[in-house]
Amino acid sequence: MLRVTKKPETSSGRRFLISILAVVAALLATSVIIFILGYNPLDIYWKMLEGATATPYRLKETINKAIPLVILSLGVGIAFRMKFWNIGAEGQYYMGAFAASFLALNYFNWPAYILLPAMFIAALVAGGIWCCIPAVLKARFGTNETLVTLMMNYIAISWITYLQHGPWKDPGQFGFPKIANFEKNAILPNLFGVHIGWVIALVLVVLVYILLRYTKLGYEISVLGESVTTARYAGINVTKVMLLAVFLSGGLCGATGMIQASAIESSLSYQMSGGLGFTAIITAWLARLNPFTIIIVSFLFSILLQGGTYLQGALQIPASIAGILQGSILFCILGSEFFTQYKVSWYKAKPKNKTENKAESQGGEA
Amino acid sequence: MENTTVQMVALFLQTSVQMGTPILFATLGAILGEKVGHLNLGVEGMMLMGAVIGFQVGFSSGDPALTLLAAGSAGALGALIYAFVTVTLRANQIVTGLALTIFGTGFSSFVGQKLAAETLSDSLVKSFAPMEIPILKDIPILGKMFFSQSLYVWLAFILAFVVYFFIKCTRYGLNLRVVGENPAAADASGVHVDLYKYISILLGGAMCGIGGAYTSVVFIGRWQEEITAGVGWIAVALVIFATWHPLKAIFGAYFFGMLRTIGFKIQNLSIPFFGNSFIIPTQLLDMIPYLMTIIVLVIITLRKKRENQPPGWLGNPYFREDR
């Protein structure tokens, strides 16, 4: 009989080892699927890695995919640290992109050094406000923010779809529903071959780290995340801190929308996210909400995404294999956290001898 | 003239029910999961798995029963992964559910790539075609809406009553509710908490899978990428809209189905209003289910009626030795 008990603490080295084992397990599991589907798993993995890193162009594409993931994960992470389950990153991203596009399409005669910052701020504010709606509902009525933020995603997407098919449809496209491309001065410049979003992302990582670790607001967010009653008891203005943190959370997601619309799409489209807002929730969680770890996790995830795209483009192997791989890796890593918190041991039906020496079977002891 | 209007309305309602059917399947599945305390955001993923496997098996075997079974098993397989990770390994439900959606989407488009150009055999199509029930089908409007529908539509409808009856009136249903409300209470009472969770989540997954297969095999009849088009998310919303009640889910599903039908059939909806007519773009109609769900959520939170609240332990893992 298997027996599960809680264990006191796991060293970070051990956690790391468990994560690595989980990834290996995921690769093995996916190998089986790939094999059944008629491909050589090792070949596929190698091609994906090659496709994501082997040439400067591919590496650039990988970084392009990592940038939005990093910023979205940072945004989601701020809210999660407060135990505000913001799963509305997708919607906030679109609302940010919407606000930025509004400026880009209407004020394209502004010089870039004014227009771009204005777009960034507009996106931040729009994403922030979009995220504050569920927060206000929670503060005012006590509604469950998980469900409301989830619903708000689809409202935002419907809104963009409407714009694309209706009022913002570019007449120059002969009836095809597409929003006009941005002018050049609404597009983020490159630095070292990659659009400047990577600098923004790195700066934001440092800023968010400082915010969470060293500022009063960061401290308040942590207190609130642990216990609202304690926060009130300590004289923290709970609603104010919550709204502020949630605004920042949504704001970062909104800003990501601006970066993507400007640097990648040069336009606005209701399909431009491709589910990044949801992926970011996972990357933030896997990085244990630590801003620096978010960079690593996001980059690794981008290798998967870019590798999948490469498979499709170069080898006619469907990119969806990357989705399967992502899913399996996630299951394994999420599941592996169990072994950092619990100890599994064999339990004999006749409990006469001590059972401690059997603990190595899975996960082992702390 | 009069006659064609009636016919149009009848056709519209018939399609609404058809559009509502996958939503109903998925919602019932999600309710079963949430009743044992598990918020599964992988509904869309399970639907897609069911949709593609159902189509594949339907395409290769042509056997309606096998198609149904395969679709249900595929959904249940997705649910099994989710259940293992969240129940046994106690991982975060939200993140795991999202991972399941990613996995299911990838899985379905991978398996489905070879199916894109295929059509189903006539015998299979026929077996799922609307069954016209004599006499009843001739009732104006309602006849077409309810009595000229596929077996699948009936199955969903009946399933809602079965789920309701099971949860409300049987001993197992009672145990199941206690598991979702307070697993420690269930455990102390001798209920196998994990077993109930597994069975409930797996059955729910099977329903989601069948809902997906309805879309691919019956409603559309061809395979296309991401064929469920967000129905899984509507189902997650509808669970709240129906306040975790299977019978209310019927109305919700057909209502949301109606909204989707409008968007599906016509570009712009014009509503006469004091001699003027308002044009509502149909893309905006897509928002309505979500908007209404938020409103319902606010209302049930405000009314504080205990019976309408989410299951008490929703979203939290249970570990017996937690102190």
Place this chain on the structure above:
Amino acid sequence: MAYIELKNICKRFGDVQANDSMNLFINKGEIHALLGENGSGKSTLVNMLSGIYSPDSGQIFVNGEEVVFASPEEAIKRGIGMVHQHFKLAEVLTAKENIITGVKGSPFINHKKLTEQIYNIGKKYGLIINPDKKVYNMSVSEKQTVEILKVLYRGADVLILDEPTAVLTPQEIKNFFEILRNMKNEGCAIIIITHKLNEVMEISDKVTVLRKGKTINTVITKESNFQELTEMMVGRPISLAIERTQIPETDKKPLLEIKNLTVAGTDKLNALDKVSFALTTGEILGVAGIAGSGQKELCESIAGLCHAISGNILFKGEDIVGLNPRTIIRKGISMSFIPEDRLGMGLVGAMDIVDNMLLKSYQNKKGIFIDRKEGKDIAESIIEKFDINTPSVYHQVKKLSGGNIQKVLLGREINLQPQLLITAYPVRGLDIGASYNIYDALNEEKQKGVGILFIGEDLDVLLELSDRIMVLSHGKVMGIMNAADTNKEEIGMLMLGQDIAKGVAVC
């Protein structure tokens, strides 16, 4: 041979050896008390008998046969049922539904027969309940009745009761003991866990005393006495007297005056109803009352966390009603409320001691950054002063033992040098030694001239520690007495809402 035998039971939780080779023997038709301080391993031991935990090693025998319980279900099959300290009930369901949860039988429930069965069992032992009442509408003692019925309905003949009297009033306890005696006469074996000696003496046939995870001894109650049991429980002879320091009346100045304070409750009744009292400097005012009589609201409204409908709270003559918690903290009012989970209000479990020290003071500093140097200094000083056992100042608070957690909380509050200290259940869950440390600390503050509002549970302690005692019942003040001039019986009557003079209930 005893009916139930637990032999050499060991159980570890992380670093804590909760049970260390424990032995317990229970006979049918006997009420067996498990006596021990919090942390002595009582709950852990019975949780293993009821199948909630599984022992690391050791054996359990029922009627001479060795058993291994992998789940509560298996224990129930052997006729062992447990009523937990924190009730395990699904609140949105009815009593009836809760009672039959997990019971095997035909898929459909025969409601009529069920109601009858519940009625019959209840009649046998004197347990009255409306089977169709929703649990969320029930009082604590009704919930307890449901829990007991649940166990009896399953045909249990071994009943484990974990701290059953903690939530009951003295009169309810009397009824409850009557029910226990009925069960005993029907041949049940009853294990009752408690740390209240007088209840042990009153109800039990045998007592097993536990200390620090070990079974010390099993004695026949009649052949033992208070002193002997206490010594076994604590491990050394101790004097139970708390020294009440006297402050000269002339040194006392008015500090807090509460006038007609009314606070809305969750239902139609007010949580506090026209509460009026005064507190001077250098005084401990004890507050007695059944749990939920308005103690929490009283503390919270003074601390600014809970809003009064009407009334005044005068702190040194100034009305502080409606001020926010921050301002009130700055005025020198300090509250340490220890709720059931200890960490719920006052401390942040996942943070280290340093960060917890900053909780109330960080806002006084200018700038947007947080100053952890200050927190470290405070942490080091209170660790020394209160002899807190921790590996470092950067240790997570939730990983400390209960006593140390409470010392961290009280230490921080005292370090703020408050003029008014509100403390609720500060010794809850502590062993006797640690409790006396806390009482000493409170007395020390009193001598410094701090006014202390002490919300207590243990009437003996309240009587010894406080200068005056105020009794709350259903949010009303039933009386304020000098501690020296009153006794437990009088307070107990008032707690129930009985007016002594009239001898009738007033609410």
